[in-house]
Amino acid sequence: MSLDFSFSLEELEAAEAETANPYLADSALGLQLITRLIAQPQGVIHSEHRRQLHRLHQLIHQSFVNLAARDDYPAEAQAYRELVALEQSLEDLVAFPDLANKTVIGVGGGFSAGKSRFLNSLLCVDVLPESLEPTTAIPSYIVQGEREEIIALNSFTQEVALDRSALQAITHAFQKHYQETLGVEVGFAHVLRLLMIHLPGLWQRLAFLDTPGYSKADRNDAMHSDARIAQRQLADADHVIWLLSAKNGSIRRDDLEFLRTLNHPKPIFFVVTQADLVGRSRIQVILNSTAQALDEAGIIRAGLMAWAAPLGDLTGQHVAGDDVRAWLDTLNNQRKRTQKRLACARVMDAIVAHNSNAVANNRELLAALNELLPIAENLAEKRRATLKQQIERLRNDQRRLNEMVGAFGELKQEMLETITRIVGGVAEDEEVQRGHELIYRFRRSWLNRPLVIGEQFEIRVLAIKLDVKKIIVEFGSAIATTGLSFSMIRAGLRIDPQVLVKGSLLHGEVRLVDDVHVTLAIRNPHAAT
Structure with a gap:
C-alpha cells in the first residue's frame, strides 16, 4: 500500500x-x-481636533438638516450623504494622519x-x-x-x-x-x-x-x-x-x-x-x-x-x-493634498446656486405680475384677487429663498472654517495651501544647478530692502538668489512681508520646468491654516 x-x-x-x-x-x-x-478608550481625550469634529457633526446633523427641512433642493438626500461621507473621511484623517x-x-x-x-x-x-x-x-x-x-x-x-x-x-x-x-x-x-x-x-x-x-x-x-x-x-x-x-x-x-x-x-x-x-x-x-x-x-x-x-x-x-x-x-513624485474644503464647498455651493437661481426666476415672474397690476383694475374682482394672491406668494417665497441663500452661505463658511481647523496641522489641504502660496516663475539660466518637478527646498531670507519694498531670498543651498516684491508676498503668501526678518525660512516646491523657465510654489511653513 x-x-x-x-x-x-x-x-x-x-x-x-x-x-x-x-x-x-x-x-x-x-x-x-x-x-x-474591541476595547473602548478608558478616558475620553478632548483634543482640539476632537472638539472640531464634534462641531462639524453638529453643523451637518443639526444645522444642515434643519435648514434642508425648510428648503426644496431636489438633491438634498445626496448632499447630506456627501457631507456625512466627508465627516467620516475627516475622522479617518485625524485618526490616521499618515494617510492624509x-x-x-x-x-x-x-x-x-x-x-x-x-x-x-x-x-x-x-x-x-x-x-x-x-x-x-x-x-x-x-x-x-x-x-x-x-x-x-x-x-x-x-x-x-x-x-x-x-x-x-x-x-x-x-x-x-x-x-x-x-x-x-x-x-x-x-x-x-x-x-x-x-x-x-x-x-x-x-x-x-x-x-x-x-x-x-x-x-x-x-x-x-x-x-x-x-x-x-x-x-x-x-x-x-x-x-x-x-x-x-x-x-x-x-x-x-x-x-x-x-x-x-x-x-x-x-x-x-x-x-x-x-x-x-x-x-x-x-x-x-x-x-x-x-x-x-x-x-x-x-x-x-x-x-x-x-x-x-x-x-x-x-x-x-x-x-x-x-x-x-x-x-x-506627485504631491497629493486633501480636497476636504473643496468637497464641502462643492456641496454647499450647489444648494446656494439652486436657491439663487430660484430667486432670479421669482424676481422676473414677480416683475411681470406687477406690470399686470394696473391692468387688473379692469378685470373681474375674482381674477384681481387671484393675481394679488400670486404676487403675495411670490414675495413670501422670495423672502424665504433669500433667507435660504444667506443661511446656507453662512453655514458653508462655518463648515469651511471648522474643516480648516481640523485639517490644519494634520494634512495639506488643496484650497488652504492655494490660499497661502506664491507662484513664482523665473528663468532657468538663473540656476546654479538643474531642478526637477516635485523637488522641494527651503528658501532663506537674506535681507529686507524697505527702500525698494523687496526681500532678497536664496533658494536651497546656493541654487539661486532673487528678490520678491512686497506686493507679491502680500498677494501670494497673504502675510505682511515686514514680519519676515533675516534668516526667516519659506518653503519652495518645483511645479513646472520647461526649456526656458522654472515655476515654483513658495509657501510660509508657519502660516496659520
Missing part, C-alpha cells in the same frame, strides 16, 4: 503558519487579543490572484499574510515608516498595536480556527475600521491598500459581501493595480465585468502574476491577449506587466511588459 501526499508548497506553508501562530495555538492568547481589539497626503494605490483582483504575495514581493517584505483561504475584508494600508509597526483602529477609534502573528490571525485564520474549535464565529470586519502597516524603505508619498478578492463566495449579507467591499475600497483609491493570474491564460470575463462596474476614473495598471508558472514563451501571448480584451472592453490601462514571485523568494521580478515600479515612481 502506498500513500499519495499531493499537498502543494502553498498548502504546506499555510498549514505551518497556522500551527505556529500563538493566537491560534493558545485560545487564552487569542481571546486576550480579541479583548484588546498619501496617494492610495488599491490592489485588487479575483480571489487567489496573489495580491498579498505580489505586495510582499514588490515591497521586498514578508509581512502580509499569504493564504489559499479568503482573507478578511478589513481595509489594510501599507505606508512608509521609520520602523515596522502594525496598528489596528477599532470602531471606538482606539489604536491597538499588533505583531505579525496577530495580523496573520485576524486577517486570515481566526474566524475559521475558532469556528472549528469552539463552535463560535469570530470575525473582525465589523469591529476594526482599518489596519495600518508601517514599513521602512517604501515610496514616501504612496499608500498601498490590500483589498479582498472579489470572487470569493459571498455571504448572505450582500451589503458586506467581498465584491461590494472590494468595489467600495477600490473606488475610493486614487489609482488601482489589478492582478490576474497567468494560469488563466488571459483576463477573465468576470474581471472585465467587475472593472466595468467599478468604472474607475484613472487608468488601471494590470499585473499578470505567477508568470514563473507558465514559462516565458507564453507570457507575451498572455499579455497580448489581455491587452486585446481590455481594448475591446473599453478599459483604459496605465500599464500591463508580467510579474514572477516564486515561493521562497522575498523579491519579485518584472518579467515582461511595462514596469509597475517606474509607474509608482512617477506617482510618488
Whole structure:
C-alpha cells in the first residue's frame, strides 16, 4: 500500500503558519487579543481636533438638516450623504494622519490572484499574510515608516498595536480556527475600521491598500459581501493595480465585468502574476491577449506587466511588459493634498446656486405680475384677487429663498472654517495651501544647478530692502538668489512681508520646468491654516 501526499508548497506553508501562530495555538492568547481589539478608550481625550469634529457633526446633523427641512433642493438626500461621507473621511484623517497626503494605490483582483504575495514581493517584505483561504475584508494600508509597526483602529477609534502573528490571525485564520474549535464565529470586519502597516524603505508619498478578492463566495449579507467591499475600497483609491493570474491564460470575463462596474476614473495598471508558472514563451501571448480584451472592453490601462514571485523568494521580478515600479515612481513624485474644503464647498455651493437661481426666476415672474397690476383694475374682482394672491406668494417665497441663500452661505463658511481647523496641522489641504502660496516663475539660466518637478527646498531670507519694498531670498543651498516684491508676498503668501526678518525660512516646491523657465510654489511653513 502506498500513500499519495499531493499537498502543494502553498498548502504546506499555510498549514505551518497556522500551527505556529500563538493566537491560534493558545485560545487564552487569542481571546486576550480579541479583548484588546474591541476595547473602548478608558478616558475620553478632548483634543482640539476632537472638539472640531464634534462641531462639524453638529453643523451637518443639526444645522444642515434643519435648514434642508425648510428648503426644496431636489438633491438634498445626496448632499447630506456627501457631507456625512466627508465627516467620516475627516475622522479617518485625524485618526490616521499618515494617510492624509498619501496617494492610495488599491490592489485588487479575483480571489487567489496573489495580491498579498505580489505586495510582499514588490515591497521586498514578508509581512502580509499569504493564504489559499479568503482573507478578511478589513481595509489594510501599507505606508512608509521609520520602523515596522502594525496598528489596528477599532470602531471606538482606539489604536491597538499588533505583531505579525496577530495580523496573520485576524486577517486570515481566526474566524475559521475558532469556528472549528469552539463552535463560535469570530470575525473582525465589523469591529476594526482599518489596519495600518508601517514599513521602512517604501515610496514616501504612496499608500498601498490590500483589498479582498472579489470572487470569493459571498455571504448572505450582500451589503458586506467581498465584491461590494472590494468595489467600495477600490473606488475610493486614487489609482488601482489589478492582478490576474497567468494560469488563466488571459483576463477573465468576470474581471472585465467587475472593472466595468467599478468604472474607475484613472487608468488601471494590470499585473499578470505567477508568470514563473507558465514559462516565458507564453507570457507575451498572455499579455497580448489581455491587452486585446481590455481594448475591446473599453478599459483604459496605465500599464500591463508580467510579474514572477516564486515561493521562497522575498523579491519579485518584472518579467515582461511595462514596469509597475517606474509607474509608482512617477506617482510618488506627485504631491497629493486633501480636497476636504473643496468637497464641502462643492456641496454647499450647489444648494446656494439652486436657491439663487430660484430667486432670479421669482424676481422676473414677480416683475411681470406687477406690470399686470394696473391692468387688473379692469378685470373681474375674482381674477384681481387671484393675481394679488400670486404676487403675495411670490414675495413670501422670495423672502424665504433669500433667507435660504444667506443661511446656507453662512453655514458653508462655518463648515469651511471648522474643516480648516481640523485639517490644519494634520494634512495639506488643496484650497488652504492655494490660499497661502506664491507662484513664482523665473528663468532657468538663473540656476546654479538643474531642478526637477516635485523637488522641494527651503528658501532663506537674506535681507529686507524697505527702500525698494523687496526681500532678497536664496533658494536651497546656493541654487539661486532673487528678490520678491512686497506686493507679491502680500498677494501670494497673504502675510505682511515686514514680519519676515533675516534668516526667516519659506518653503519652495518645483511645479513646472520647461526649456526656458522654472515655476515654483513658495509657501510660509508657519502660516496659520
